[in-house]
Every structure is written in structure tokens, then in C-alpha cells.
Amino acid sequence: MKECEIFSQLKVPCGSKILLRLDGRGFYKLSQQIGLKKPYDSGFVQAMVNTGIELFQEFSPSFIYTFSDEFNILLSDIPFSGRIEKLNSVFASFTANSFFSNILKSTIMEKKSYNNKGQVKNILQFLKTISFDCRVIPLSVKMVPDYFKGRQDEAWRNCLNGYAYWTLRKKMDKKKAINVLSGLKSNQIHDLLFEEDIIMGEIPAWQRRGIGIYKIDEKVNVYNPVMQKTVKSSRKRIFSDCNLSRFEVDFFQKIIND
Numbered sequence: 001m002k003e004c005e006i007f008s009q010l011k012v013p014c015g016s017k018i019l020l021r022l023d024g025r026g027f028y029k030l031s032q033q034i035g036l037k038k039p040y041d042s043g044f045v046q047a048m049v050n051t052g053i054e055l056f057q058e059f060s061p062s063f064i065y066t067f068s069d070e071f072n073i074l075l076s077d078i079p080f081s082g083r084i085e086k087l088n089s090v091f092a093s094f095t096a097n098s099f100f101s102n103i104l105k106s107t108i109m110e111k112k113s114y115n116n117k118g119q120v121k122n123i124l125q126f127l128k129t130i131s132f133d134c135r136v137i138p139l140s141v142k143m144v145p146d147y148f149k150g151r152q153d154e155a156w157r158n159c160l161n162g163y164a165y166w167t168l169r170k171k172m173d174k175k176k177a178i179n180v181l182s183g184l185k186s187n188q189i190h191d192l193l194f195e196e197d198i199i200m201g202e203i204p205a206w207q208r209r210g211i212g213i214y215k216i217d218e219k220v221n222v223y224n225p226v227m228q229k230t231v232k233s234s235r236k237r238i239f240s241d242c243n244l245s246r247f248e249v250d251f252f253q254k255i256i257n258d
């Protein structure tokens, strides 16, 4: 029967950079069920960042970029000999498990507002359905910056539309809000928000540009027993960057070469 496992030897192409994109399944419904703040819920975002850090600790990629309910993972060494079934299934299940425990911490365990046992049971029941899809995207080295620029543009569109939609929803129903927004150009959305005292340039960078997780050099003092004194050294540490600039080619040259 082994011959029926026709996809098991399907591998990523040799010589390519490999990108994995994971996306939460049905997270709109999840956001409603667990009562996330709109358009951004800091507990949810913290759970995404913590999950990104756990992915980094487990698989040592070059870079992870997250916004909304997605993770973009630029692999360094390609695990499982590049077998696509393994990459998709292991990354998706690892991410779902990690996100489940992180969102549990930032909702039920930290929010004092769920004091009713029935409500907690319902939320727990819903959190058990958490799953992520995963796709494998082979890219040439040259395409890596463009890929991330594309995702960052998507984060920005999400941010602008999210603020506009939820600002309008304070005054009108869903249908009307969608109607008002349809066909508006981005400068018109800016004006609409400006009238409500929301200046998009002042929104936190992590909402406008997403969050990057990567390794940085850190200076540390270590005791050298041979010299019998404390000396300066440097070591790498995982860093979650909530203050990203707009992605440029240079940023990825450093990430890929490190």
C-alpha cells in the first residue's frame, strides 16, 4: 500500500527560498465568539507574537512576519527533507497548539470579565476548534523582499479598512458601513477618519506595518575564567519588532545572510 502514498515524496524545489504562510481558520467567527476588541485586540496580538516566538524557538527560521491572523515564515534550514506534506501538517498543528495555549492565557486566564462559568465553558469549546491552514511558497532570493512588501501592504490595507469600518459601525449598521466604504479611495478614507479625530500616521506602527520576529545581536557581560575577569561578548536573541519600518531590500539582505 506504500505505493498509494503518492504525495509523501513531494518535495520543495531545490535551491529555492521556502516561505510558509499560515492563516487562522474562521478567525472572524472566533473574534466574535471570544469578544475581541475591534479593530485590534492587544491580547490576541500578544498571543500571535508569543506563538511566533515559539515557532522561532522550535524551527529556527530566518524571519517571521505576522499581522491579523497570519504568520509568514521564511525558513533557514528546511526541515523534513523538504517534504511538503510534513511541512504543511507539522507547522499547521504546531501553530494551532501553540496559539491555543497562548490565547487561552490572554483571554480566560487574564480577563477578569469572564466570571460566569457557562460563558467560560462556551469560549473553551470554541477555542478547541482553532486551526490554521499552511501553504508552501517557493521563492527566488530576489523575490523575498517583494513577497514581504506585498504582505505589509496587505497589513496596511487591513488597518485602514478596519479603522474605517469599526468607526462607521459606531454610528450605523453593517450594510450601511460597507456601502459607505465601497468605492472610497484611500485618501478619502483618511479624510473620513480625520473627521473622527483618528490620524492614521499616529496609529501604533505594529497595527500599520505588522510585527517581525528575528534574531538580533545582544551585548552581554560574561565571566572569563581564563582571564579571571568579566568581558564583553555578543550573543543572538529572538526579538519581536513592533516598530518595523516599511520593508526595504537591505533589511532582507541582512536577514538572509545572518
Ligand SMILES: Nc1nc2c(ncn2[C@@H]2O[C@H](COP(=O)(O)OP(=O)(O)OP(=O)(O)O)[C@@H](O)[C@H]2O)c(=O)[nH]1
Pocket: 023, 024, 025, 026, 027, 028, 029, 031, 036, 037, 038, 039, 040, 041, 042, 044, 045, 068, 069
Ligand atoms: N476583533 C479583532 N479581530 C481580529 C483581530 N485580528 C484578526 N482578527 C479577525 O481575523 C480575521 C482574519 O481575516 P481572514 O483570515 O480573511 O478571515 P477568517 O475568518 O479567518 O477566514 P479564513 O481564513 O478564510 O478561514 C479578520 O477578518 C478579523 O475578523 C483583532 O485584533 N481584533
Ligand SMILES: [Mg+2]
Pocket: 023, 024, 025, 026, 027, 028, 069
Ligand atoms: Mg483567517
